[in-house]
Amino acid sequence: MTQEELNGLARKILDAAFRVHTALGPGLLETAYTACLVYELRKMGLEVRTEVPVPIVYDGTKLTDVGYRIDILVSNEIVLEIKSVDALAPVHFSQITSYLKLANRRLGFLLNFNVESLRDGIHRRVHRF
Numbered sequence: 001m002t003q004e005e006l007n008g009l010a011r012k013i014l015d016a017a018f019r020v021h022t023a024l025g026p027g028l029l030e031t032a033y034t035a036c037l038v039y040e041l042r043k044m045g046l047e048v049r050t051e052v053p054v055p056i057v058y059d060g061t062k063l064t065d066v067g068y069r070i071d072i073l074v075s076n077e078i079v080l081e082i083k084s085v086d087a088l089a090p091v092h093f094s095q096i097t098s099y100l101k102l103a104n105r106r107l108g109f110l111l112n113f114n115v116e117s118l119r120d121g122i123h124r125r126v127h128r129f
Contacts, residue, residue: 012044079109
């Protein structure tokens, strides 16, 4: 996927996230936002996978069921980590960065829906590999 196509896909994802936040507002559980965002993305015709296992390669061995899961993977390209917390902690940013690295993906978003304005809850991360 070209950079231009990736950016276009990112815009579609963020448009869908804004629609979800506008409809639901802050204060719900992460699972509600995830389900509604998945619905919006699929309605747009995008390929969406949820709870995608993230393997770890350790000492030359691929360990597949270690408990790490990408919340949403869009078009096998963009990683979405969904949160609904009062304040993001440094570990949340480390999590999305690690998922990008382990899954060999270039672009991800940490989306915190528990904010008055979703603009304050969008955090873009890029991994160059």
